[in-house]
Amino acid sequence: xxxxxxxxxxxxxxxxxxxxxxxxxxxxxxxxxxxxxxxxxxxxxxxxxxxxxxxxxxxxxxxxxxxxxxxxxxxxxxxxxxxxxxxxxxxxxxxxxxxxxxxxxxxxxxxxxxxxxxxxxxxxxxxxxxxxxxxxxxxxxxxxxxxxxxxxxxxxxxxxxxxxxxxxxxxxxxxxxxxxxxxxxxxxxxxxxxxxxxxxxxxxxxxxxxxxx
Numbered sequence: 001x002x003x004x005x006x007x008x009x010x011x012x013x014x015x016x017x018x019x020x021x022x023x024x025x026x027x028x029x030x031x032x033x034x035x036x037x038x039x040x041x042x043x044x045x046x047x048x049x050x051x052x053x054x055x056x057x058x059x060x061x062x063x064x065x066x067x068x069x070x071x072x073x074x075x076x077x078x079x080x081x082x083x084x085x086x087x088x089x090x091x092x093x094x095x096x097x098x099x100x101x102x103x104x105x106x107x108x109x110x111x112x113x114x115x116x117x118x119x120x121x122x123x124x125x126x127x128x129x130x131x132x133x134x135x136x137x138x139x140x141x142x143x144x145x146x147x148x149x150x151x152x153x154x155x156x157x158x159x160x161x162x163x164x165x166x167x168x169x170x171x172x173x174x175x176x177x178x179x180x181x182x183x184x185x186x187x188x189x190x191x192x193x194x195x196x197x198x199x200x201x202x203x204x205x206x207x208x209x210x211x212x213x
Contacts, residue, residue, distance in 0.1 A: 030179050059147045061140040064120045083109040102127040
């Protein structure tokens with residue numbers, strides 16, 4: 001095994017000479033690749049997108065037992081109680097006792113604990129299941145419109161950005177766009193990362209380091 005203290009001089013790597021191509025050639029290759037990408041992939045993809053994206057969207061709303069929506073409905077109907085009668089109780093004539101009315105609860109009339117949450121479906125009394133089902137249907141109708149509107153706006157924004165080929169070019173100092181400004185950005189980055197140079201000053205005999213070119 002070769003280590004830093006080995007006496008043999010077997011090379012472990014080779015020098016890789018990198019010769020930079022002329023700027024004009026690199027710009028031409030970049031423009032050719034951009035044209036090929038835009039004409040071969042981006043433009044055909046944009047043409048396949050329907051004008052009315054809303055017709056291609058399908059939304060679905062789901063809510064599981066015990067989530068925020070279930071708790072919100074329970075709070076409105078139950079308040080701090082374990083169950084609630086949806087109509088007023090009254091005594092029937094002839095000693096028949098109290099008239100049974102629909103009752104809202106999470107599973108037991110004397111407890112606020114949720115039913116079997118692991119099942120996912122709405123538990124509790126029949127009245128609770130029916131009411132929450134109607135609430136979900138109403139919410140889905142509202143969120144469907146909002147979701148479609150947000151999706152259509154986002155897709156239209158993406159379509160507008162990709163339809164303009166100049167958006168793939170670099171921004172020039174004067175605000176215009178062009179591939180030639182990508183070389184300017186590279187040159188500026190190289191200048192910023194260049195090592196400092198040693199230059200003497202007039203007030204001392206020892207040289208000081210500066211970050212100038």
